[in-house]
Amino acid sequence: MIPVTGFENARVGILGLGRSGLSAARALRAGGAHPVCWDDNPAAREMAETEGFDVGDLLREGAFDAIARLIVSPGIPHLYPAPNKVVANALRAGVPVDNDIGLFFLSLGTEKWAEFDDPPKVIAVTGSNGKSTTSALIHHVLEHAGKTSQLAGNIGRGVLDIDPPDDGGVVVLELSSYQTELARALTPDVAVFSNLSPDHLDRHGGLGGYFAAKRRLFAEGGPDRAVIGVDEPEGLFLAGQLSEGPDDARVIRVSVEGKLSGPGWSVFAKKGYLSEYRKGKQTGSIDLRPVKGLPGRHNHQNACAAYAACRALGLSPRVIEQGFHSFEGLPHRSQVIAEKNGVTFVNDSKATNVDSALKALEAFSSIRWICGGLEKEGGVGGLKPGLANVVKAYVIGREAAEFAMQLEGVGAEVCTTMAAAVAQAMDEAQPGDTVLLAPAAASFDQYDNFEKRGEDFIAEVQARLQAGL
Structure with missing residues (x-):
């Protein structure tokens, strides 16, 4: 742990009690500060209380009268699209706002x-x-x-x-x-x-x-x-x-x-x-x-x-x-998960936007492309330079049909689920092909995060390989 210095005996507000918020609270306490923690989630507040932290409503009137600094977790907006109310109150009170990186x-x-x-x-x-x-x-x-x-x-x-x-x-x-x-x-x-x-x-x-x-x-x-x-x-x-x-x-x-x-x-x-x-x-x-x-x-x-x-x-x-x-790469980022009968299987679930998916499409040839999900602002037109490497697209997600319609010049099959997409791609793959998951979209329509989506892809591929399908 890196004990936080400069706040000995001071009260420091903590907004957001996820990984970074609780870590900041512990480090502040180790450095002699007195953290005052708050999160809208009662379960998060209860977790902080079990560690002995003071949990105080930072939205109440006068909450920042004796606070030296407010530490905000990364996911909480402080300006756009609108400031969090706690952050706004801190700024009105003249309390400096910082985060764990600072x-x-x-x-x-x-x-x-x-x-x-x-x-x-x-x-x-x-x-x-x-x-x-x-x-x-x-x-x-x-x-x-x-x-x-x-x-x-x-x-x-x-x-x-x-x-x-x-x-x-x-x-x-x-x-x-x-x-x-x-x-x-x-x-x-x-x-x-x-x-x-x-x-x-x-x-x-x-x-x-x-x-x-x-x-x-x-x-x-x-x-x-x-x-x-x-x-x-x-x-x-x-x-x-x-x-x-x-x-x-x-x-x-x-x-x-x-x-x-x-x-x-x-x-x-x-x-x-x-x-x-x-x-x-x-x-x-x-x-x-x-x-x-x-x-x-x-x-x-x-x-x-x-x-x-x-x-x-x-x-x-x-x-x-x-x-x-000797570098093996990171999970969910151009991760080669299997090779069999001349077909390579690559998990790039982290390709959640058009730019990163385009880079994945340009990295391989003869691609059986599993794509789709929660589409981001701007559409998928930016993928066009990489589509020449795609043999066929297999589209997943709740809006798979709409996503597939935007893939001009590419044969696209609406599969909706990962299981259906993997099965179809593997059935049609030929030696020299790459079955690539590079969604060009967020995962939240079907998964908690891109890691879960990548893990589902890996599980489906491995299950079919083990079954000899």
């Missing part, structure tokens, strides 16, 4: 660090797609290199639940826009911006607000080194804002659109080959094509970002390459 950066460094030969480092990763894989890949490479690494934030453990890092330790954080938009302290040593595509627009008041939430990771204190994907206008703009000139090595530009030139530091992938350039000269390269845990162009972008972050910490290209080859 508390983490506020409290991470201790006097003990002065005794270390190599003070701990923090790598923070944000972006629309690929940030989980990028974070996990960085963590894996660091461990392969013999460094002590902890993975936390939006993946792995809560940021305040990790162990205080020791001499030479590294903390790798995956941070969502919900986490970066509110944290009052954001001071990583290395910050990574992977890419940007429309998502969570209602929460951020549009694409500009969404980008602004991501940009805060680089503006609230500023990292020593910034790894920036420059294939979208926003990333290109951000790199320009952070750089003092073409040869400013504090900014490492990353691309999978083509070769990056100039005197600065860049990492790019072209036709499956990763290249690193510094001062106009190539300083490293990796053939990514045989790396099984990183298939496709989108994973090559993740590999470039992870490579750049690890190079920023001083790891050699060969050590990083070795780490890449």
Whole structure:
């Protein structure tokens, strides 16, 4: 646990008692603060009471008279589409609003660090797609290199639940826009911006607000080194804002659109080959094509970002390459779950929006595509560049028929359920085909989350394989 400092004997409000809220309450108490907890869910309040926390209605009049700060869980809106009433009351009372990420950066460094030969480092990763894989890949490479690494934030453990890092330790954080938009302290040593595509627009008041939430990771204190994907206008703009000139090595530009030139530091992938350039000269390269845990162009972008972050910490290209080859990938993200009779089965249930699903479609050929679910704003027109790789689509979800009608030029069968889709796809698959789950939609019409949807796909595939069907 990272005890929160700076609030000794102070009352600190906690709004939302899920994983991050309870973790913040424990860390505040460990640092000598007095948490006052609230959640609309009675069961959550009861759980906090069983841990001995003071549960107080933060909506009542005068609730913030003696509160030093309000800590808000990521899922609770503070501005758009409308502020939560508790948050609004705190702001009217002049009480600062923060989250567990802000508390983490506020409290991470201790006097003990002065005794270390190599003070701990923090790598923070944000972006629309690929940030989980990028974070996990960085963590894996660091461990392969013999460094002590902890993975936390939006993946792995809560940021305040990790162990205080020791001499030479590294903390790798995956941070969502919900986490970066509110944290009052954001001071990583290395910050990574992977890419940007429309998502969570209602929460951020549009694409500009969404980008602004991501940009805060680089503006609230500023990292020593910034790894920036420059294939979208926003990333290109951000790199320009952070750089003092073409040869400013504090900014490492990353691309999978083509070769990056100039005197600065860049990492790019072209036709499956990763290249690193510094001062106009190539300083490293990796053939990514045989790396099984990183298939496709989108994973090559993740590999470039992870490579750049690890190079920023001083790891050699060969050590990083070795780490890449032993990386098995993450569940539900281009996860190869089986291969039989020349047919490959891939679970990419995390492809919940059009952009991430398109990347999955571009990563494979001859695809039997299982798609559909709770459609997101904007429709599915953006999938068109990847549809040439689709042999046939098998559409699931309560609105499967409407989803299928939008897939112009592709044979689509309305299956509705995962069981029916898997059965039909497997019956029709030929050697060389890939049966791919990449829904391009949210899961909530049929499942609690994308993990449950992916697990259902895996179970259906394995059951039919075991039965010899």
